[in-house]
Amino acid sequence: MNTAVSPDAATLKLLWHDAEPREVRLREIISERLAAKPPPLLDDSIVATYFFAFRTQRLERAVEEISYHATIGIKHPPPGSLLEQCAARPAGVEAFDSTGRLGLLHVAFPLKMMLQPDGHLTSCDILHTVAGAIIFDVYENQDARLIALQIPEKVLRTFPGPAYGPLGVRKRTNFPPGQPAFGTILKPTAGITPEQVGALVEEVAGCPLFLFVKEDEDLYPKLDYSPVKDRARLAAAAIERAKEKRAGRGLIFAPHISGAPHEILESVHAVLEAGASGVMFSESFAGGTVRMVREATKRLQEPPAIYGHNAGIGVRSRAIYREVIDLLARLDGIDFRQTAPVRPGTPFLLPYGREWQASEEVLIRPVPGINPTMIVRAGALDQGNIGLNLADAERRAISEKVLFLAGSAINSIKNGKGKADPQLGAEAMTQALEVHRSGELRDVPMAQHLGELVRLADRKELKPLREALRQRYPKEAA
Incomplete structure (x- = not known):
């Protein structure tokens, strides 16, 4: 009782x-x-x-x-x-x-x-x-x-800083100037085998829209049914097979390697040997590991690009301002850091407002001897708000310093058979990009952007975009 x-x-x-x-x-x-x-x-x-x-x-x-x-x-x-x-x-x-x-x-x-x-x-x-x-x-x-x-x-000047930063990443992947850099996250995020990872990467690699693809932080590196070295090997092979479809552009694959510090270093060496070009982990629960990886790999001809995942940052940012945390992570060597996308209405993800502005500013402002960190707009980024984010980056003259990272908006869009179809999601994102480039919605207020985008997709019969909007916004784009 x-x-x-x-x-x-x-x-x-x-x-x-x-x-x-x-x-x-x-x-x-x-x-x-x-x-x-x-x-x-x-x-x-x-x-x-x-x-x-x-x-x-x-x-x-x-x-x-x-x-x-x-x-x-x-x-x-x-x-x-x-x-x-x-x-x-x-x-x-x-x-x-x-x-x-x-x-x-x-x-x-x-x-x-x-x-x-x-x-x-x-x-x-x-x-x-x-x-x-x-x-x-x-x-x-x-x-x-x-x-x-x-x-x-x-x-x-004694800190290593990012190995590449935004321009270095673009140079390594041969992304042309003016071309927005997109990335995606593999879905499902856990409970998948190396063979499934390879197949998912192959679906993404065929689209030259993408500069970057990563695993989710819920897919752990030392699983008996899915060891990270095997995942990296099959992902690298998939990217190699897709080369002819990529118009000369590379694709960075970042497997998730979180763990205790000695385990992170073991996983780094394992995935690099297997062909990975990036790594992803969070320093929030493993202090000092970003610099450890940077120092351990800095003499390689092509060190891994480090995605500094945000897992745990909210626990720390309640006491230490996020821009302080982001500054130290940048000094230690992260090449990518997630902030949040521009979107109307109530925020989905932190940071937002002045905290968001401060975070993005500290990642790319000039620091003597230190590369910038590439801003990653992620967390409910999709076809319905990508135009707002592209416009914001252009207005602030930071377009080439931003990676637009969409997970579910690419890998969870279902085709007519009810099956998740990353190619359909990517095609819908490409159409949204073309709408932005056309300038047809340039003067539309943020609050009205989605409705106008839906009407434009209907009018121009942009079927992949229209379907993605229907799935992402069932109320507004039914």
């Missing part, structure tokens, strides 16, 4: 509290404050910018506690001593109200306490110091966010 007492109305109201409006407004305020007064850039320190809401402590008093717990472990170090050289110090404060307990705090963490003898740092070293227990694990801190990092150029 269940004797648990149901929560009262006040408790239910608390449990149903939606923190998202606060998050959106907080980011707006922080963005405006940092635009007006950017964090300092110091040659001898990494400057971490935090948002804090303290229960009792004023912002300016917090640095002493941070220095004690995150750097030297004593207070009031002797002037001129090595201890003082390694101690965190204040780099600026901006209170949001008269209490002095709410606002921004800039803290300088000296390179003296972190740099290795050759002058390099790792992302793990940085996060270990700037995102430690004193920031996120003490009761005094009612709210705490790591919102920005300023890293000296001499340290930035």
Whole structure:
């Protein structure tokens, strides 16, 4: 018998509290404050910018506690001593109200306490110091966010960065300038054998629309019925057979290789030996592995392109702003990073709004000595919104830095026999691309785009596109 007492109305109201409006407004305020007064850039320190809401402590008093717990472990170090050289110090404060307990705090963490003898740092070293227990694990801190990092150029240049970046990926695959780069995800995503992977890749490889194809993160590498080396071997063979259909364009295949760090490295070597040209894994639950793979493969004639999957990023971005996570992943060496597509209405996937803008900006902005990371627009990207995403990329002059990745919109579109038909999905996407190029919907507002696209597909008898829209939008395009 269940004797648990149901929560009262006040408790239910608390449990149903939606923190998202606060998050959106907080980011707006922080963005405006940092635009007006950017964090300092110091040659001898990494400057971490935090948002804090303290229960009792004023912002300016917090640095002493941070220095004690995150750097030297004593207070009031002797002037001129090595201890003082390694101690965190204040780099600026901006209170949001008269209490002095709410606002921004800039803290300088000296390179003296972190740099290795050759002058390099790792992302793990940085996060270990700037995102430690004193920031996120003490009761005094009612709210705490790591919102920005300023890293000296001499340290930035020691990171490997992406092996290719957007232009390097396009060059490796011989994708012509001005041609949008598309990718897709194999479906089904799990419970499939190497032979099925090979067959799925072969269906995709015949379409020169695609630059990239990847497995899903739910297909694990060390399965007795589906070892990743065999999947990579059969996928590579399928791509080779499709060469004549690809108009001279290459196709990057990225198998999923997540695991413990030593397992990831084992899988990397196995799939490269089998013919894979890329790899995919998430660094969120295996810190340092992106750089491990980059360092282990950087002397190869053609290192693998690394797709830094987002699995687990939402767990971290609740405390560390996504653009900080994305910056460190870029420095470590990811060639591809998913953001989210432009689409009307309620967001399906994070990030969106200012967080989305910040994520895309940090992936491609100039960083000395570091290639950009290719933005991946994915997560409900389909024939109904691809025009909006192409237009957005063109407007921002980033078209060649974006990969348009559609999974279900390619591999789950069913033909007249009720069977999933990737060729039909790809043909529908090609027709949507041609509609965009025609400019016929250029001036249509975002909210009306889908309806106008459906009517255009009917009028011009674009049957694959019309069928894809019907399946993707059963209410709006019945």
